[in-house]
Amino acid sequence: MKRIFPILGLLTAVFLSYALYLALVVAPTEQTMGDVQRIFYYHVPSAWTAFVLFFINFAASVTYLLRRSAKADIVALVSAEIGVVFCTVVLVTGPIWARPVWGIWWTWDLRLTLTLVLWLIYVSYLVLRKFSTSGQTPQVAAVLAVLGALDVPLVYFSIWFFRTQHPQPVVGGGGSIDPVMLHVLLMNWAAFSCFAALVFWSRYRLETLKREVEETQAVEALLETPRSVR
Amino acid sequence: MSYLHAAYAATWIIHIIYVGILVGQYSRVRREIQEINNKGR
Numbered sequence: 001m002k003r004i005f006p007i008l009g010l011l012t013a014v015f016l017s018y019a020l021y022l023a024l025v026v027a028p029t030e031q032t033m034g035d036v037q038r039i040f041y042y043h044v045p046s047a048w049t050a051f052v053l054f055f056i057n058f059a060a061s062v063t064y065l066l067r068r069s070a071k072a073d074i075v076a077l078v079s080a081e082i083g084v085v086f087c088t089v090v091l092v093t094g095p096i097w098a099r100p101v102w103g104i105w106w107t108w109d110l111r112l113t114l115t116l117v118l119w120l121i122y123v124s125y126l127v128l129r130k131f132s133t134s135g136q137t138p139q140v141a142a143v144l145a146v147l148g149a150l151d152v153p154l155v156y157f158s159i160w161f162f163r164t165q166h167p168q169p170v171v172g173g174g175g176s177i178d179p180v181m182l183h184v185l186l187m188n189w190a191a192f193s194c195f196a197a198l199v200f201w202s203r204y205r206l207e208t209l210k211r212e213v214e215e216t217q218a219v220e221a222l223l224e225t226p227r228s229v230r
Numbered sequence: 231m232s233y234l235h236a237a238y239a240a241t242w243i244i245h246i247i248y249v250g251i252l253v254g255q256y257s258r259v260r261r262e263i264q265e266i267n268n269k270g271r
Contacts, residue, residue, distance in 0.1 A: 020238075035232065035234050036232070036233050036234055038234050039233070039234055039237040039238075042237060042238060042241050043237070046241070082248075085244060085245065085248045088244055089240075089241050089244050089245070092237075092240045092241070092244065093237040093240060093241060096233050096236050096237040096240065097233065097237065099233060100233050195245070199248070199249065199252070202252060202256075203252060206252060206255055206256055206259065209259045209263070210255075210259055213259055213262045213263060213266065216266050217262075217266070220266075220269070
């Protein structure tokens, strides 16, 4: 394991560098927006990766509620945390693209508002997990995650079924995209997915270690208590 | 700095901050494991 991780890390770094090269050099310049359109190669893959992570969080939360599996609980926590990181990237890169293209940083458009709500739901999920000391926190968090996941399809399909200022979908939904742009987009998504998987692995291992340490410390504290009472 | 560079830089700053937090947490957990092992001896 110790040897595989650096190799995978290096491969992911090379893949991300190649994807960056594709986005900045190989992808053709969009005619109306110019170079600023290239933000799309980071914004869209980050959104897709966040959606996948929130779906994993949903599946793990349902599994936890059904089986009370500690592994499912860790997967739910880790996927929500990394999903929030990718969703933050979406919420930061979107306005940076919107300023030169729309002339404004932000508008209370349906897509944008629902994405912000999605981010707030998962941030509150993480806050609950971090600060609640109740023994029922994992169950309450899992219920919140299942309800929060309802916002994911709303965010995704909002531009399909409602008129919004956000650009229409480029993949599916009747949109069209240059084949080279599509290739660059998918390569960037693959690279970011590899990066997310690597971070997920590290964070899962870290959470497992943290819980083992906490359990050991709790057992030690229990063993030491009678001595201090005497 | 252009909007494009700002967006790409912001993306990597967010990821680097998160990975940095994880590295910090890892070293804290390793220290705690070391302390537990030392107590056990």
